[in-house]
Amino acid sequence: MRTYQLNLPHEERGRAGLGTRPSGTGHGPPGAAARATINGRFLSQPKTGVQRYAYEIVRQMDAILAEDPLLRSHLALDIVAPERAAGPSDYAAIRRRGVGGGKGYGWEQGVLPLRARAPLLNLCNTAPLLRRRQIVCIHGANSFVYPQSYSRRFRYAQRALFPTIGRRAQTITTVSNASAKLLKSLGIVPADREIDVIPNGHEHVHAWRPEATRLDRAAILERPYVLVIGSQAPHKNVRMLDAIAGALNARGIKLVVTGGVFNMFSSQAAQLGAPETSVLGYVTDDDLAFLLSNALCLAFPSLVEGFGLPLVEAMALGCPVVSSNVTSMPEVCGNAAILLPPDRPELWLEAIQGLHDSPSLRADLAARGAKQVRRFSWAASAQAYIDLLLDATGGPCRPL
Incomplete structure (x- = not known):
């Protein structure tokens, strides 16, 4: 450039x-x-x-x-x-x-x-x-x-x-x-x-106010949760995580999915069928700040992205990131995320369990994210x- x-x-x-x-x-x-x-x-x-x-x-x-x-x-x-x-x-x-x-x-x-x-x-x-x-x-x-x-x-x-x-x-x-x-x-x-x-x-997240969320805080914080941000369009690959929601639930971890519905997307959106998946739909910026600030991690399993804005939003708010290792995502994440193939759900389950079990790993990823996000x-x-x-x-x- x-x-x-x-x-x-x-x-x-x-x-x-x-x-x-x-x-x-x-x-x-x-x-x-x-x-x-x-x-x-x-x-x-x-x-x-x-x-x-x-x-x-x-x-x-x-x-x-x-x-x-x-x-x-x-x-x-x-x-x-x-x-x-x-x-x-x-x-x-x-x-x-x-x-x-x-x-x-x-x-x-x-x-x-x-x-x-x-x-x-x-x-x-x-x-x-x-x-x-x-x-x-x-x-x-x-x-x-x-x-x-x-x-x-x-x-x-x-x-x-x-x-x-x-x-x-x-x-x-x-x-x-x-x-x-x-x-x-x-x-x-x-x-x-x-x-x-x-x-x-990333600076826009600093204007968000997690204390102004309209979500049910008690219900959200009842158990550790993995946050997914994005539409249910096929390339977002949310269905892959939905498939392991039951296994996560058995380990005491909840899957929370946010994202609005826009007319640019196909009507063939992924149907999330796992009863353990909590689908919140559209949330405000303040809601998102609350969710990211309290999540076990952001899971970002996309198959293709031009950039991947939720990645830097998560890092800016101290949320560890588990992301796909394709297209723009390694470039955006650098060494500040766990990068995995988007078609290997068993590896995602293992990585999320590892974060759940290791506060030091979560702290290390959050610190790396705070440094990485300054590039953007x-x-x-x-x-x-x-x-x-x-x-x-x-x-x-x-x-x-």
């Missing part, structure tokens, strides 16, 4: 070549900041991990701009969203504009390109096909690898849009090196194109996008 000299004190920027470009050399009138636009369609969508990425990146970009008058003199951002979209409207430095009717692919392809100034930043996989001067984050290719997990409309849309975006967009980003390799191996992004890896962060910062990733936007607008950003 390219690195830029932007994180410098104001007085050092002249020596780095920042703030010294004569007025009028950008993409606007003399003395004016170059303008760029953020695709705000995510504000009208349910908040899955992909939308969380956009919310947190934009929030941190806004904070960086608000604190830096010199940067604001070079870059001004608008976020253009569907007229009736929810989400934040109190940005300090980013101007929000609501435009047009609708909120789906039609709005993104037909309305947004007419109302958005280039360059355009798209943080949630899709983007207007007619635009070349844009940055697009393609989080992964799950719908290509496990189409049975997704609705027909969702997977057809991604198959139609992704390869064109991968060829035409000025800059492609993704959230892990594993995802970058997969995008190239599937031909979504040409093999000779550079992909910038800008990962998820929303502030650093937001800064990386600001660097790319300055580069795209001809701003004062010089690669090292």
